[in-house]
Amino acid sequence: MSHPSQVTDVAALKEKIAAELAAVRHRSLAYTDADDELLMRQHSPLMSPLVWDLAHVGNYEELWILREVGGITPLRPEIDELYDAFKHPRSGRPSLPLLGPDEARKYIAGVRGMALDVLDRMDLAHPDPLRAGGFVFGLVMQHEHQHGETMLATLQLSREPGLVQEGDLPPGRSPGLAAAPEVHIPEGIFVMGAGANPWAYDNERPAHRRHLCGYWIDRYPVSNAAYAAFAEDGGYENSRWWTPQGWEWVQSKGISAPLFWTEDGGDWWRLRFGREEPVPPDEPVQHVSWYEADAYARWAGKRLPTEAEWEKACGERTYPWGDAEPSLDQANLAHRAARPAPIGAFPSGASPYGVEQLVGDVWEWTDSWFQPYPGYRSFPYKEYSEVFFGEEYRVLRGGSWATHPSAIRATFRNWDLPIRRQIFSGFRCARSED
Template sequence: MAEVAPAPHAASPPTLFQKVRRLSLELAAHLSDADATVQSMPDASPAKWHLAHTTWFFETFVLRDHVPGYQLHDPRWPFLFNSYYEAEGERHARDRRGMITRPTLDEVRAYRAHVDHAVLRAWPDLPDEARALVELGCHHEQQHQELLLTDLTHLFAQNPLEPAVWPASTRAPVAVPGPANWIEHGGGVAEIGHGGAGFAFDCETPRHAVLLQPFAVADRAVTNAEWAAFIADGGYDSPGHWLADGWAWARANAVRAPLYWEGDGEGWTSFALDGRRPVDPAAPVAHISFYEADAYASWAGARLPTEAEWEVAAAGADPLGGDQLDGPGPATPAPVRPGARPGFFGGTWEWTGSAFRPYPGFRTAAGAVGEYNGKFMSGQFVLRGGSSASPRGHLRASYRNFFAPDKRWQVTGLRLARDR
């Protein structure tokens, strides 16, 4: 289970709880019942399901288990809104979540209001274990806020009208940055992982020593302009740059550009929640798979950083800085400004070359919450840094996101590394 001692700057759980719960509703405020019900692919979930599942988490692990006499809002709904917790019993199939036309979106909103009221009313009498679960549930819901946005992007991209959920962002044009600079590190023994005060998910622990060879990482993420050069140079047609599995995946799925890109070398466009727009050459490339990121790094004469290299390089950066989610909006990565200080947080999640495996000494917690991360430590790669769809305040240097290597509907990009 996650360590939950509050950091000095952190909001108390009731304040954090109210803030997080309010943002989820704001992100879904412009959706119709149909918008919030449809599921575009098995990996994605309907917005209505995200709103209900995060509520089920609080109702199940806090109210049901720690508040004497609490009665479930609807005893049929745990079957619908359990995600993957085997200890909680049978559940609705993940690839059929889009078939849950009832309860309606308004009924889910009422469910949220019922559970919110019950949690806040129970807070003064909750034991420490339950308070820790409230904090875990808040960070869990922040993860689902990002998923809600990326799942909606995939959903609306399937509509031939490519409708916009929000007006286009009004960002001033930025000059395309020049070549990235390199941040050198001499290697040696370093420590990574979460330790001390503040919240962290269980997979970020325990803090431990690693031995690093001398390395360097780029001071910024790869941009759309650089990715367009990779395409123009035949990057998607050169098997020598690709892992065998990646080449097979790209061929089988006719992958020729990042997800949501359309066009050619004369002018690329990309779809987001503010509609289809010209690709901003100065913005970080997004919606690429691990396979694509690894191929680009090979083409560029570099490699992906390990997660240990990334964390050591980012240790002094501000996790509250960078391009992150502050409220409803399209949540597309902002352009990289020439001459800006090196940043490691926000913009796009950055693929690393590290498999998502347990740290030395990792132990899963007892009970259903022990299924949160440990059971997924197979066949996935680690991403670091957060994205423009990550709620501000949710990130830290030790944060480990993870996805299978072929997934790219998340706001995923890359930063280059090299040996010294």
């Protein structure tokens, strides 16, 4: 199916938007289909209780679709501050007078019904940028999908089994039987950032020309087996591989392996959604921080790619393979399975340069700080991007197995603190030309 932003017929576009809204709500309700105690409990100070996320997506929808665009009188103005992500840190949200699960479900259902009424009467050709092409619906939809991924991270931290659906993935290809493990990207100018995509975020804009020297980038993300070799070689015990801040973090927190990994008699095990299992050697490593990714790259004699290098490797397309929506043989997205796919599982998803698995499987840390592009303009609100710019957050690219296709593209920029690893994060390496 076409991405909603690519549908030109107004009736078809509205029908598509309504279908996508239904799909994302089905996902949110599925991840919160659990007993009230689990939804109300905080499973980690890094994350909100699941019931907060559930009501928050509805409150966000009310703010932007009902009030900002629809001009509708606030339904529950007294809860706005409770669900404002900037008013209360995640660690303190359990103490707030949050809506209970049943009340939250009733609230978001009411908001959705009114949002569909706004969609029905909206002029999608209106010059207002919130209305044009249905931008506000893309804003709300992507936001809810992002919280769907956040909910999955919370469910992983809960360590409770049986809450997350499994699925099948294609087999991988042995890197030794494929092409060279690195791909050369030649020197030259490329266009970085979002162009015509009307649903791209402000931090992806404006599109601009960038010159890059030639470089090499890994064909695949770093695998569990490769990362285990780093750990087994004393990677966590040797300060030479770490930045001073990273080494302090490792020492103070007693870090010795990726999050959820344990070693038993020389074998690596992981906890995945409440189940203990051997670490699959051929999957991309996930749940690693930027510090760990950077240390591995140094140990391997390489470095992390900049986000410009990562994006250029995609080939200046909506997705590495082209502009068509992801198919099952191109990427591991949308919680097809609750884990990354094996290395080499998607040869048809390769970029024109031959770089594979750039989209899906794991978010990939880059060496870049989250900074604005030249000519950046905040829209529709500064708190989405602008307040995070600086040298505190590192950029991640590409999405993970938990990311929905409507919330990812080659230009999409994610960001997080370099210590974070509860997210579905991995990486690949790069190196400059000799």
